[in-house]
Each structure stands twice: as structure tokens, then as C-alpha cells.
Amino acid sequence: MKAEPAGEALLRIEEATKTFSLRQRGWRRRHIVALDGVSMTLRRGETVGLVGESGSGKSTLGRCALNLLRLDGGRIVYRGREIQALPEREWRPLRRRLQMVFQNPVSSFNPMMTIEEALLDALRQVPELDVSRRRQRVGELLEQVQLGARFAVLYPYEMSGGQLQRAAIARALAPEPDFIFLDEPTANLDMSIRGQIINLLLDLQRQEGGPGFVFVTHDLRVLRYVADRIYVITQGHIVESGSRDQIFHAPRHPWTRALLEAASIGRRERRRDDGSDLDADISLESSATGGCRLLARCPHARERCAREPQLLREIEPGQYVRCWRAEEID
């Protein structure tokens, strides 16, 4: 296991903000702040977990990092260049270096194409390979994701969800990327086969010169095995980040703790539904209350939490927390 941080910083997200504006009745607009000053660094070859619930902004962040969505503020710097400011001509050769694997493997494949055709399509992005070399590469990629060349002739409907998700990873590996963004790659798979995908990623991590991974998920459990570092995001804010061991063995933010509790069998502290926090569904609307955004649902909230915005601060080397009470609560 890689203990020390991997290589140089390849991709930096700096103070990213993104607001979606929805039109409601007539001229009124509702603003949804999906990202609110998110910063993140991805180093060569490392695996970063990004965990958050639905609506937390995790997918928006992934899309922005791949230049599929424009930021409102902040920068994304990849290999020293601000990718969102690049003209299309200069961005295109870089694009293949940042790949994506989607949540639903069935809908992310063309049902009319065999797996070989889908992989050949992806390999067209690699101009240095001639046609016969590409066919050979298809076989190698399928071996790499532990499927084997016999899967090349199959259509997506002939494969199980787990097999298809491995094919999706093969397709993302094809253009020799620096990073693969995996957006909930195991969420559509049953618990009993999630391990196949996770263990495949573990094997890919060990390969020399392989890509780094950004693993976007709402389920902390799967990150325990694969992530070098973890960012916890909610409501467009990073509330905690640190190494895997820090997050799993010494989580400091109440939200991180809640996520960990929810994922474990039988060890959950029951919080009674006493009516105090019944209407505490997170509201993403940009209200200017100024205080901590998790105020309404935090069991440790104090009066000060309502007044002061919380800042991300380093509590241990490499571990950042957005909560002023982080040291006291245990």
C-alpha cells in the first residue's frame, strides 16, 4: 500500500464555484450552489475518494474537472495549464488524458456495438497506434480488466453488470489517461459483486505508470480498500479531507462520523426522531445565514455555529476539517 503521497501534483482544482440557476414561476429564479470554493489536488498515480450524498456537488465537481461543465469561478489547472481557458484546438489533445467511468454500465455502452467495437472506438483517440495494433490492444485491455479476449465479440446485453463495468474501465484505460474519474462505479452493482470492481482497481493501482483514480461515491465502505486520500463533500463544501486512515480511524467532522456510522452493521447510534430535526432536509438554496450549513442536523451544534461561517483548517498534518468544535467532540 502506498503510504507516502504519490508523485507530482498533476491536476489542481482551485476555489471552484458553480451555481445553477433554475427558472421558477415567471421571472423568479432559484439559485443552487453546487460548488462553493472547492479546492483539491490530484497527484500522479494516486487514488482520491470523493464522498458525498446526492446533491452534495460531487458529480458537478467531476464534470468540471473534465471540462464537461464550465466553472463560474476558480480554476482547474492540469499539467500547468488552465484547461477551462484553453481554446478547443489546444484542449482536444489533452482531453484523452482525463477519462470517465459512469454509474450505469448498461446505458454507457452503445447497445448496437460489440465490446471490441466500443474499445476500438475509444482507441481512435490514440493516433500512434495503427489499425492492426489497435485490435491487439483490445485483447490486452480486456486481459488487464480480468475479462479475457473472449468478451470482445459480446454485446452489452450478453454481459452482467459487473462484467460490463469492467469493460467500461477497459474503455477508459484505452487512451492512456493520467486520471480516470469513476462516478459511483459500484452503486448499480449488488453488494456481493462490488468487490470485483474494487479489487480490479487495486490491481490496476499496482501497475507501474498506471493512471490515478478519482472515485466519486456516496458509500464510504468501498473507499476503505482503494483510496489513498479522501475528501468529504456536502452542500458544495469540502467538510473534511485526509488520508484514508485519518478518515476511517480518526474522523473529526460530525458529518464524516455520521457517514461512517450509517455504513456499519449494528454499530449505529440510534438518533431518535424526536421532532426537533424533522424538517432538516438540506436546502441548497443560497441563503445568507452565514453560519455552519449543517447546523440544522448536527447533534453537536452550539450557538456559535449559527453565527460564524466555518473555515477549513488543518487539524493534523494532512487532515483538514471544517468545524470549530472538531477537537472537543468525541
Place this chain on the structure above:
Amino acid sequence: MSLLQIEGLQLQFRVDRETVYALRGVDLSVGAGTRTAIVGESGSGKTALTLSLLRLLPPNAHLKGSVRFRERELLTLDEAELRQVRGGQIATIFQHAQAALNPLLPVGRQIADVCRQHSGVGRAEAWERAVEVLAATGIQQAAARARDYPHQYSGGMAQRALIAMALVCEPQLLIADEPTSGLDVAVQQQVLALVEQVVARLDATLLLITHDLAVVADSCDQIIVMYAGEVMETGATAQVLERPANPYTAALLACFEQTDEARMPFIPGRTPDMRQPLTGCSFAGRCAMTRDICHQERPQPVEVAPGHFSACHFAQEVVEA
């Protein structure tokens, strides 16, 4: 006493000249006043089972067997009788609350409609009842929110509204089909706690359908584990989680364990083809203990401890392992 008794339930779908075997002979009973979980992965038949109870099935479905609810056979009821049972004595909370509500009607109106259908009260009184149950499920300013449409509700609130709808007729059996899927973790816990509260208040029986063993451990006292349209194991929650007697349950539990192992456990192979009838055990193709008999003979439930049954030829060995 058992409230719900299911015997030899088989459900098949005819699809393009092929038969899909969704339930392959399910026997189970749910005791009155229990909180019972049906646990299974996709394709295990857990949702097919709940839809079969209420006969909410498409025309290509073929259902055989017996479902007795309070000693009354449900599978032979006519439509009118069945309508009184559905939503009245047996209420269901479906997954994806937003999709289960009618987007064109105010939430309160939908609850009032259910109330009028089953208790025959007038319009005004039904509306009052609707507001009352919305408030009881923790919706603030219920009178105003009752006039709102589903899209004005958040996911957690929509789930509460669905619970309110189930609550309004005071059912004896409440079926909750993955009530927390798609909700974030904090809201999940609130919704589960609310379901438990409602069940306790009505003195009703809960049948919770879920794929998540973490949910079951807290919320239920009985577990039914399903796989490929069959019941693999039943018993008290503590028995099943602490001393599983079926290799499938044991393997599934291992996938949920939080360990510091280097690799994540998984069950190799894939679920059997649902278009084929099975001769042996449905888990034989993926099980680490498989022997010849597993492919040849379907295992019958064995009682390994009082009230703890496992359909496995080697149940005794598994439980002692």
C-alpha cells in the same frame, strides 16, 4: 400467530415465448406484531413478492400458490374485495417516493383520496385527516404543505408524505419497499425511525424490503433472506446475522463487514439464469461448499435452532463453522 402465511408461491412472467421464473416456490410466514425484513439483491424476488401479495402484477404474470392474510386467501379475492385490502389493511410504501406520487395533484388531496376510498368519510373530513397525518409524520405547517404539489417537496418530505398516506387507513400490515433508497444518510435514519414509530403507534406488523443489511440490523427482529426467487434463510435478526446458517447469507455478510483486509470480499460468479428452471440449489454455482448433491437436489429448509431455518444441504455445518 402468523398474520401472513405464504405457501408454494410461484411467479412467472411470459416474455417473448420465454418464461422468467421470478419466484420459485416461496414459503414463509410473518408473525403478527413482528418487524420482518426481506433481504435480497437485485433479482432475488423481494419486490416481486410484495407485488404478488397485492396482485399488482402485469397481465403477462402467472401466479400460483397461496397467500393467506389473517386466515383469508388473497389470491382468489375479486377486484372489489382486493381494493379494500390494498391500502386499507395492507399499506405499501414504495421506493422512489417522488415517482409514487401523482405530480398533478396536491399531496394532501392524494392522501385524502385514499382516506375516502377506505373509510368512506366526506371530503372535508378526509382533508382534515390528511393534514393530521402529514403533521404526525413531521411535516411542518402541514395545513399549508398539504396544498403543495409533489415537486415542491424534497425527497425526504415526499417519503414522509407516502408514510402519511400509508398511515391514514391504519393498516395492520405495512410493507416498506426500500423506503430509504435515494435519500442521504441523515434523512435515511429519520425515515426509518419514523416508519418504526408509525408501526409502533398502529400496533401494526412491518415488512421491510431492503438490500442493505446495515438497515436491517437496527430496524427488524426477523429476517428472511432471498436469492434468485427462493427463500434461503429465515430467523431472528441476531441469529441470522451472528450465526448465519446459509452459505449465501454468510458470504453476503462478509461483503458488508468493515475490515482492514487488503482486498474487498465478493461472491464470485453471477446469479443463475432466471429463464431456466432450477434442479438443484440456486446458489450452487457460486458457493464455496458446493458438492454433487447441490446441483442435483433442491435443499429443503432445515431448522438449525428454534425458529432459525436454512435451505442448505449443509446448514448444520455452516452454522457450526
